[in-house]
Amino acid sequence: MDTAGKVIKCKAAVAWEPNKPLVIEEIEVAPPQANEVRVKIVATSVCHSDLYHLYEGMHKDGFPVVLGHEAAGIVESVGPGVTEFTPGDKVIPLFLAQCRECHFCKSPKTNQCANGRTEAMSPVGSRLSCKGKKIYQFSGTSTFSEYTVVRQINLAKIHPDAPLDKVCLIGCGICTGYGSAVNTAKVEEGSSCAVFGLGAVGLAAVMGCKAAGAKRIIAVDTNPEKFDKAKIFGATDFVNPKDHSKPIHEVLMEMTNGEWTSPWSVWGTQQSALHSTVPAWGVSVIVGYTLIQKFSAQPGDLIPGRTWKGSLFGGFKGKDGVAEMVQRYMDKKIMVDEFITHNMGLDQIMEAVDLMRKAQCVRAVLKTSPQ
Structure with a gap:
């Protein structure tokens, strides 16, 4: 794509401090580095885990941050060393990584990944910035944004015909x-x-x-x-x-x-x-x-x-489990559409947050860009 290798300016919902509303800002998303992938987020949804970090459990030092981890999108560009993905692939970001190489990933006894937590919640490895300030990346994903950058071990390739504004929910709640x-x-x-x-x-x-x-x-x-x-x-x-x-x-x-x-x-x-x-x-x-x-x-x-x-994550290994569950949806073996009670745009994110806090929705899906 013509944006490959360039900084992308786009909209994102930024949490500047705890217990305060998210603010739609223009952020800068740097190109992916080694073993990283830049993804155009097509749809994301609000999960209670996002609310927990915003209103209940996050220390003030963890801000500013772009939250969001239940989403689906399209690969925009890849960094050096990326072998699993190419631009145009449909993908789901993973808060639970799967490197397939560590002793945890090779064991059938766990879905943990020994390499999964490295800089997963840190401004050090984040490619996001706003107003000249580095933005923390949430759970290695930060999907309340039109674009994000994730490590390839935090990304699952899914069925090319999957409707992204539906299967985004498979990235967390449904699998869990x-x-x-x-x-x-x-x-x-x-x-x-x-x-x-x-x-x-x-x-x-x-x-x-x-x-x-x-x-x-x-x-x-x-x-x-x-x-x-x-x-x-x-x-x-x-x-x-x-x-x-x-x-x-x-x-x-x-x-x-x-x-x-x-x-x-x-x-x-x-x-x-x-x-x-x-x-x-x-x-x-x-x-x-x-x-x-x-x-x-x-x-x-x-x-x-x-x-x-x-x-955690229903015992599914990240990449394998998400791809499997998307296929089950495509084969009409599990329900997904029935979880969606609201469809909104990214600029309505605080309405979606309020619906979740008041238990007035099952899932509100935010469409960030056309599929």
């Missing part, structure tokens, strides 16, 4: 929830499951439980308006903890007569989910940001045979 059921909990056919929390990740977990063949999927949330959406993805029952005077785990055990396999939980519900499982073989999976939450268990909670697991 779906894989938590299929890969981490390893839900068995004919089992009973519960999903605590019905945001995008929870709904994807419901979808994963159904795909694995669970006979009963109980959706747990304090907002009954979410149940209709959960039914679309496969939920068979809905429980609102506010409707019961007894602890929710007792309600669930009574509903299933103790025949329980794989409750799945997001932050804030860890103990309830664990205690909902049958002591002899139950599995409980923790998903989502839990850095500000503390939880504990007694030895007697686990000794009988329960398993308590954590899951």
Whole structure:
């Protein structure tokens, strides 16, 4: 492309300081360096992890920053040493890298990458700047921008016909929830499951439980308006903890007569989910940001045979998992469009942020440029 090797000026949503609105600014995106790829972002969405860093967990030293990590785009240019990508490829940026060479990437036991965290949240390796100041890059991606630069280990090539304004959601939430059921909990056919929390990740977990063949999927949330959406993805029952005077785990055990396999939980519900499982073989999976939450268990909670697991990105290896899930979408084996409740432009990003903070959307997709 005629922009290759040149600085690109484009729009981006910049977080100048914590607890303040994002500001649409003109930023400069430098050309990619060795083993880096510059990507034109076509669509991105707001995930709760972005809100966490903006409003809940980020130290002031981590600003200014361009947030965003759930997106899809087209390769604009590549730096020296890049062998996997060429201009025009459709891609999804990865917050969870896969170098395919380290001992973690070569192991089937984990989706971690030993080379994945290098300068992932630092201005040192960032190619973004605004008003003469280096901008921190979020999770190695920074997709709230018309263009970004990522390392080739933080990028997955996807099906050339994939609609980028849909499959962008596969870059985080859908893989995280779906894989938590299929890969981490390893839900068995004919089992009973519960999903605590019905945001995008929870709904994807419901979808994963159904795909694995669970006979009963109980959706747990304090907002009954979410149940209709959960039914679309496969939920068979809905429980609102506010409707019961007894602890929710007792309600669930009574509903299933103790025949329980794989409750799945997001932050804030860890103990309830664990205690909902049958002591002899139950599995409980923790998903989502839990850095500000503390939880504990007694030895007697686990000794009988329960398993308590954590899951990052649903256990999917970055490049392989994203390409696989996009293919499943193209083959109509998973739902994606049904997660999208709002379509907006990048300049409406604060509206999307407010919708997420108020739990008034599942996913709002921001279109940053034509596909």
